[in-house]
Amino acid sequence: MEFIDLxxxxxxxxxxxxLMGYAILDGFDLGIGVLFRFLGKxxxxxxxxxxxxxxxxxxxxxxxxxxxxxxxxxFPHAYATVFSGFYLALMLVLFSLIFRAISIEFYAHHDxxxxxxxxxxxxxxxxxxLLFGVALGNVIVGVPLDSSMEFTGNFFTLLRPFPLVVGLxxxxxxxxxxxxxxxxxxxxNIQKRARDITNKLWISFIAxxxxxxxxxxxxxxxxxxSILAWLATIVVIGxxxxxxxxxxxxxxxxxFYMSSLTFIGLxxxxxxxHFPNMVKASNDSALSLTIYNASSTQLTLTVMLIIxxxxxxxxxxxxxxxxxxxxxxxxVGDSD
Amino acid sequence: MPSSWxxxxxxxxxxxxxxxxxxxxxxxxxxxxxxxHLSGLWILIANSFMQTPAGYEIVGGRxxxxxxxxAAVNHSTxxxxxxxxxxxxxxxxxxxxxxASWYLLKEKFVxxxxxxxxxxxxxxxxxxxLQLFTGHLHAVQVAKTQPAKLAAFEGMWETQTNAPLSMFxxxxxxxxxxxFAIGIPSMLSIMVYYDSNAKIQGLKDFPKDERxxxxxxxxxxxxxxxxxxxxxxxAFLSAYLLFKHxxxxxxxxxxxxxxxxxxxxxxxxxxxxxxxxxxQPWAVYGVLKTADAASVVVPAxxxxxxxxxxxxxxTLIFVIxxxxxxxxxxxxxEQIKQYSY
Numbered sequence: 130m131e132f133i134d135l136x137x138x139x140x141x142x143x144x145x146x147x148l149m150g151y152a153i154l155d156g157f158d159l160g161i162g163v164l165f166r167f168l169g170k171x172x173x174x175x176x177x178x179x180x181x182x183x184x185x186x187x188x189x190x191x192x193x194x195x196x197x198x199x200x201x202x203x204f205p206h207a208y209a210t211v212f213s214g215f216y217l218a219l220m221l222v223l224f225s226l227i228f229r230a231i232s233i234e235f236y237a238h239h240d241x242x243x244x245x246x247x248x249x250x251x252x253x254x255x256x257x258x259l260l261f262g263v264a265l266g267n268v269i270v271g272v273p274l275d276s277s278m279e280f281t282g283n284f285f286t287l288l289r290p291f292p293l294v295v296g297l298x299x300x301x302x303x304x305x306x307x308x309x310x311x312x313x314x315x316x317x318n319i320q321k322r323a324r325d326i327t328n329k330l331w332i333s334f335i336a337x338x339x340x341x342x343x344x345x346x347x348x349x350x351x352x353x354x355s356i357l358a359w360l361a362t363i364v365v366i367g368x369x370x371x372x373x374x375x376x377x378x379x380x381x382x383x384x385f386y387m388s389s390l391t392f393i394g395l396x397x398x399x400x401x402x403h404f405p406n407m408v409k410a411s412n413d414s415a416l417s418l419t420i421y422n423a424s425s426t427q428l429t430l431t432v433m434l435i436i437x438x439x440x441x442x443x444x445x446x447x448x449x450x451x452x453x454x455x456x457x458x459x460x461v462g463d464s465d
Numbered sequence: 466m467p468s469s470w471x472x473x474x475x476x477x478x479x480x481x482x483x484x485x486x487x488x489x490x491x492x493x494x495x496x497x498x499x500x501x502h503l504s505g506l507w508i509l510i511a512n513s514f515m516q517t518p519a520g521y522e523i524v525g526g527r528x529x530x531x532x533x534x535x536a537a538v539n540h541s542t543x544x545x546x547x548x549x550x551x552x553x554x555x556x557x558x559x560x561x562x563x564x565a566s567w568y569l570l571k572e573k574f575v576x577x578x579x580x581x582x583x584x585x586x587x588x589x590x591x592x593x594x595l596q597l598f599t600g601h602l603h604a605v606q607v608a609k610t611q612p613a614k615l616a617a618f619e620g621m622w623e624t625q626t627n628a629p630l631s632m633f634x635x636x637x638x639x640x641x642x643x644x645f646a647i648g649i650p651s652m653l654s655i656m657v658y659y660d661s662n663a664k665i666q667g668l669k670d671f672p673k674d675e676r677x678x679x680x681x682x683x684x685x686x687x688x689x690x691x692x693x694x695x696x697x698x699x700a701f702l703s704a705y706l707l708f709k710h711x712x713x714x715x716x717x718x719x720x721x722x723x724x725x726x727x728x729x730x731x732x733x734x735x736x737x738x739x740x741x742x743x744x745q746p747w748a749v750y751g752v753l754k755t756a757d758a759a760s761v762v763v764p765a766x767x768x769x770x771x772x773x774x775x776x777x778x779x780t781l782i783f784v785i786x787x788x789x790x791x792x793x794x795x796x797x798x799e800q801i802k803q804y805s806y
Binding site: 231 | 468472473474475477479480481484486529530531533565760761762763767771774778782785788789792800805806
């Protein structure tokens with residue numbers, strides 16, 4: 130393998146790891162957002178939920194910025210195609226994330242607008258949770274591209290069956306992150322509800338996973354031949370099965386870890402069946418954006434790798450530090 | 466990436482008062498301070514590359530990195546970084562100065578307000594005067610690397626030696642002249658090259674389709690200059706009162722500081738408008754025109770729609786933000802304990 134192809138492969142994996150880190154970490158606070166009214170039944174409980182994600186959510190979103198930034202720098206053609214082609218959808222995600230971010234603060238301080246901010250928190254969490262998966266599903270199954278790497282579809286091209294099912298699967302995985310996080314971080318009534326919801330999501334997850342797999346075999350017959358994807362599937366199934374076990378035994382932290390492991394497995398499948406593509410062309414596979422025709426130069430990838438090798442350990446270090454500092458359960462009424 | 470620790474340690478600052486040691490709490494404050502300055506650096510590196518691109522070559526119609534350090538530390542990064550960072554210091558210090566002044570005018574939280582006023586005003590004196598120098602260095606850099614922009618700042622059409630420093634005028638792009646122009650003779654040549662005989666390029670030196678929209682650039686630039694000059698005057702006044710131990714003796718001074726809170730924000734916005742509109746018609750100066758940089762697959766109505774959405778959302782946020790911050794300021798420092806939602 131040539132050195133530049135090694136760099137391209139490394140960056141394919143690194144961009145994936147960053148987006149996976151985002152899915153797992155911001156996943157739990159997005160999930161809390163979508164399940165806000167199901168988990169918290171009165172204002173005190175809702176405030177406890179907000180306090181459980183308070184020190185983390187903005188740090189978690191940094192993973193998305195870093196992931197998109199890394200994509201921009203390492204595979205600029207893929208970035209340009211996706212961000213121009215999916216313009217409206219991604220702007221919708223952006224507006225949702227803006228509303229979500231401010232509603233967390235405004236909910237606590239803006240007494241007259243509380244129910245508005247509650248709903249904007251819920252909807253602002255729901256739309257990205259669904260649309261990230263839809264976008265990913267589109268990239269994997271392919272979108273119509275022309276010879277200058279431009280997206281030739283429209284907004285409704287994005288809403289085909291496979292991407293929608295992947296969107297629902299992603300949403301389900303994010304909700305599981307949220308409900309299992311609530312199992313870890315809360316007590317009493319909220320925790321009881323979180324366990325119930327986890328049980329329900331546990332069933333719907335496997336149904337959506339099976340449906341996505343069937344659709345994947347139909348739309349992408351080659352995907353069944355990937356050994357790595359099958360290994361990742363074992364991780365998904367194993368993690369998924371362990372969620373139930375840990376829940377039964379009352380091992381709260383393990384429940385969350387197993388939900389996260391399931392998510393890692395999902396990203397493993399994505400990476401395995403998608404490599405070396407960045408954005409697949411649905412009309413003609415010769416037009417696909419791959420790590421070979423969409424990447425930056427060797428120099429750019431090398432400079433970025435040096436920055437990443439210095440930066441990533443630091444990021445992981447203070448992530449761990451922050452989770453250690455704020456570990457422990459949040460009790461209802463703590464903020465009085 | 467280096468500055469991505471900010472939200473984490475901001476989390477410690479906001480939520481962690483009872484969770485971490487005093488030492489760690491203080492360290493977190495410094496890390497947030499340091500991280501904010503680093504974020505600013507990377508933002509300015511990216512934007513400065515667009516102003517004065519370097520460290521790249523064009524291969525097949527696409528800019529390719531040839532030297533990372535040349536691209537990052539291009540011909541305007543440091544001048545622009547220091548100018549924008551010091552502008553933030555001015556904005557931050559005038560905000561806290563204004564809040565402290567308001568408490569003193571209302572005779573509320575007097576003890577804390579005096580400490581806040583003293584600390585803030587020391588920063589303001591330093592930043593307000595320092596900005597005169599960073600502004601000068603930045604203007605010299607613009608003159609040498611983006612001459613069309615400087616000509617628009619000054620509303621100057623003819624290339625000339627003994628170029629005047631413009632004080633007032635109404636530039637007219639159609640007639641290629643600036644009406645009612647008042648300037649200090651030779652001053653621009655002296656300020657840029659320390660030589661009154663130095664030649665400075667006028668707008669007519671550039672093809673019509675490579676000139677920035679001169680009226681707006683001239684106007685916003687001069688608004689910024691007026692405000693910057695005002696800050697220098699206020700800084701000297703503050704320094705005088707500080708040394709005379711009379712900071713809180715005059716109500717008019719406290720009122721002046723209170724009503725100055727929005728001014729640095731206007732200066733920052735007009736300054737950025739001057740920098741960005743002054744770069745037009747280029748997205749990357751001399752390399753890529755804005756018209757050519759636009760995405761070809763995004764229809765214009767979608768761009769318009771999202772622009773309108775941004776205006777609506779930010780207006781909404783601004784209104785509620787003002788309401789809430791006023792509420793928090795009214796509550797005062799004594800109310801603040803462990804933060805939670």
